[in-house]
Amino acid sequence: MNGLSEAEAARRLRRDGFNELPRGGARTTLRIAADVLREPMLALLFCGAAAYLLLGDLGEAVLMAALAVVSVGITVVQEARTERVLEALRDLTSPRALVVRDGVRTRIAGREVARGDVLVLTEGDRVAADAVLIEARDLAVDESLLTGESVPVDKEGPAPGAVAGSGGGRAASVFAGTLVTRGSGVAEVTATGPRTEIGKIGQSLATIGTESPRLTAQTRRVVTAFAVLGAGVAVSVVLLSAAFRGGWLDAILAGIAVAMAMMPEEFPVVIAVFLAMGAWRISQARVLTRRAAAIETLGSATVLCTDKTGTLTENRMRVAELRLADGIGREPPTGDEASDARLGELVRTGALASAPEPSDPMERAIHDAAGPPRDPAPRLVKSYPLRPDLLAMTQAWRLAEDRPVLLAAKGAPEAIFGLCLLDAHALSTLSEAVEDMGARGLRVLAVARATCADGDLPDSQDAVGFALLGLVGLADPLRPSVPAAVRECRAAGIRVVMITGDYPATARAIAGQAGIPAAAIVTGDELETLSDADLAARLREATIFARIMPRQKLRIVEALKASGEVVAMTGDGVNDAPSLKAAHIGIAMGGRGSDVAREASSIVLLDDDFSSIAKAVRLGRRIYDNLRKAMAFIVAIHIPIAGLALLPLLAGLPVILGPVHIAMLEMVIDPVCTLVFEAEEEEDGIMRRPPRPPDAPLFSSGLVAWGGLQGVAALGLVATMLFGGARADMAVDELRAFVFCTLMAAVLGLVVVNRSFSPSLAIVTRINRPLVGVVTALFGFLALGLWWQPARELLKFGPLHVADLAMIVAGAATLVVVLELVKALARARSLSP
Structure with a gap:
């Protein structure tokens, strides 16, 4: 089964288009510009230009209009950049598909699937396109997205001798957007994109309902309060100015200046940019953020529940040890004919008990150890999948027409032992062997076999009389980065808990290598006997959960949440989806995880590596810190701007700031709030402080007081x-x-002060490229305004002397020093903002 060639797939994609439905959420540059033109700040700029025009000041009117155009340009560029980041993230988080290209199985983005591609479907996959089945093994598909029926539909491959996909109707077809709930299959794509069944009825898979981030709700309240206050003050200024100074047009200009000074438009822009750019930065650490709320929650995580295989370990297994029924350890066979034939039979039966074309690393390792099959063209007759109550699977094979059917079984040692009905002595010997192998970090499987006539195959593997062949120990090395990442998480106040389906001894050994304390281990059987109160008590000390079923993960998550913990949970299977959804931060595996697990999660690990979680937590804390710095700066900077618009009016002095000056200030403040603070490096000791309380508001009293x-x-x-x-x-x-x-x-002084929570002027020497660009532009603008005659006339600036500039520099330096001393005193008294 070679599938399409890469060249043919590319040709069909060019002809038919990508396998995706039209997106309504993407914002074009024109749409962004249209949204910007409706902003209140822009309306104020144009009102100011009109007022200057009515006053006969054509230069000021033209300058105001030009500033309005520049403001639109800056905003459009910033939002277009944010939209490009979001679009890239949408592409990365789209469903993946396993296809056969040039005879090789390749995982590609779902949008790159072409008509004629051969799809390989396994449990938990989201079907990428409409297709007809070539073969199906106990395949069931949830088609509720199309039909509304919640019961999965059994699927059938073509009858023997029939052409693939001919006849069978819906039972022989799978459809884009549906979910594989059981079994596996292979299908040939017949329709993609808008030509699929779901495309024809106009539904979209890309819309996943998400909650509005808590930050957005908080910001909305603050913006409303600022807007109401600003509107009231602006109206008061207009009335007072008209009453005491005369001239309604001048009064309106003064009111516009105050309204612009107090307009809180930076708050929502900062939130949008920080969350989008934060998701992009986290994606550079091989972590995709599917929900914006996860970025703020990352810094609050107190417990991290992680599985073992593929997350803590490399998921690169090899058969390291074999034991026959006598329990004595032996090296795997090397192909030497003199080696024990029973070892060869053990691994070959283990391979027959696995998938014929394995994708699981454990099954691939067993196939590699078994070598090429000795029996020509064996035919799979029946499969007995894993069950929650029996952790074993059996494959029934017809090796030859004149021989009985071979049933090969592998699974958890206790499950296989139960199928083999061992006596007490054998059970004791083999249990000790399992414990010994597990204590060295090996994953242990038991293998058994049986034979029966073709017509006598039972409905359940429980009814088969199996004979035990032995034990297979698989080594899966710990990822080198894991111990350091575990130490980092623990130093950050995050308790790391391992939840695995492996044997307790294996879990304890791997936990020890990873640096996870193994003070207490809870097994799945023990968990079933615990009441909610007893489980809550055990959770206070337990760091390892072994022999855990996926459904039990949900109970662990709920118990941790009930104890007040903020829970991050990893998972990859279909059955992990409930616990991923229930956790505050669901973490799905991008490489080996199922589509349904990814859709239920908040973030996705592209490399399935535990150390990526620690990186994401670090970046989440950095993003939140920088967001608080930007918010403190915004609160702070509006006070002198508004004050300078009001003070001359109250003191009877000439108006200093007009709308044109405040508009120019906004040209500096907007990129400072977004680009400069977003690019700030992390605080020292960011991973040596406890998690942030989950209910801590962004606009805390401390932050508002510090900004004020x-x-x-x-x-x-x-x-x-x-x-x-x-x-x-x-x-x-x-x-x-x-x-x-x-x-x-x-303004520059406040930027320096807010670059760090720590009281240190050394921050001035730390390079921030966006800040360098902003400062360079600022000095260039001031130089033009002070020394270029046309600009001086437009801004109504007079000449400044060296002594004046020296006073300005000395005043700004004094401001920075005083505020840094305040920071130092506040930190010394544990009152740091």
Whole structure:
């Protein structure tokens, strides 16, 4: 079965298009621009331009209009970049498909499946396209997405001798978007994209309902409060200015300036950019964020429940030891004819008990140890899959027409022992052997065989009289990065708990290698006997859960949540979906995980590596820290801007800031809030502090107080310069330039202060490329405004002297030093923001 060639698949994709339905969620550049044009800040800019035009000041009107256009351009560029990041993440998180290309099984993005491709389907897969079955093994598919029927539909492959896909109707077909709930199969794609059944009725698989992040809800409340306050103050300014100074147009300009100063448009923009860019940064660590809320929750995780195989270990198994029924350990056969023939029979039977074309690493290892089959063209007659109450599987094979059917079984040692009806002595000997192998970190399977006539095959493997052949020990080395990652998580206050289906001794050995304390082990059988209260008590000390069934994971998650823990849970199978959904942070495996597990999860590990979880937690904490820094800066910077718009009015001084000046300030503040703070490096000791309380608000009283204190200090600096310059009888244009430059210097000072929570001026030397770009642009703008005559006239700036610039620099430096001292005192008293 060679499937399509890569060249033919590419040709069909060019002709038919990608295997995807039209997306309604993507925002084009034109749509982004249209959304930006509806922003209140832009309306204020255009109102200001109109007011200047009515006053006869054509230069100011043109400048305001130009600033409005530049503002639109900056916003569109930022949001388009964010949209590109989101689109890339959507592509990465789309369902995957296992296809046969040039005779080789290859996993590709679902959108790259072409008509004629051969799909390999296994339990938990989301079917990528409409297809007809070539073969099916106990295959059942959930088609509720199409039919509304919740009961899975049994599927049948073609009858012997029939052409694949001919006849059989829906029973011989699978459809895009449906879910494989049992068994496996192979199918040839007949329709992709909008030509599929689901495409014809206009439904979309890409829409997965997600909750609005808690940060968004908090921000919405803050924005509303700021907007109401700003509107009230702006109206008051218009009325007062008109009453005491006369001239409604001047009053309207003053009101526009105050409204622009207090407009809280940065808050939602910062949230959107940080969450999108944060998801992108986490994806660079091979972790995909499927739900924005997971980014803020990562920093609150207190318990991390991880499976063993493939997450802590490399999922690269090999047969390391064999034991016959006598329990004595032996090396795997090497192909030497002098080796014990019973060992060869043991591994060959283990291979026959596995899938004919294995994808599971454990089964591949057994096939590799068994070597090529000795019997020509064996035919699979019947399969007995794993059951929750019997952790064993059996394959029935017709090796030759004149021989009875061979039943090959493998599974958990206790399950196979039960099928073989061992006596007490043999059971004791083999149980000791299993314990010994498990204590060395080996995964242990038992293998048995039986024969029967073709017509006598029972309905259940329990009814077969099996003979035990022996034990197979498989080694799966620990990932080298795991011990350091476990130490990092524990230092961060995150308790690591291993949940595995393996034998307790194996789990204890791997946990010891990984650095997970093995103080207490709870088995699945013991878990069944515990009440909720007893389980809660055991959870306080247990770090290893062994012989756990997938359905029991959900109970563990619920018990941890009831104890007040914030739970992260890993999983890969169909049965893991409930526990992934129930956990605060569901973590699915991207390589070996099923589609249904990925859809139920918050984040996906592309490399199935535990160390990626630690990286994601670290990045989640960094993103949240930087978000708090940006929010504190926004709170702080609006105070001196609003104060400078109000103070001259209250003190009877000339108006310093007009709408054009505040619009220029916004050109600096917007990229600082988003690009600069988002790019800040992590805080020292970020993984040596306890998890953040899950209910801790972003806009905490400490953050608002810290931002308010900074804003008041900056306003004090600006007011000192304003009244000092007025007392020194500075000309109005010179005073405006002096105070505006002071305000710009205060903005930079607040950026420096908020770059780190730690009280250290060494942060100034830490490179932040977006900040370098912003500062360079700022100095260039100020140079033009102060020394280029046309710009000076438009901004109504006067000349500044060296002494004036020195005072501005000294004032900004003083502001930074004072606020850094406040940070140091607050940290010393454990009152750091």
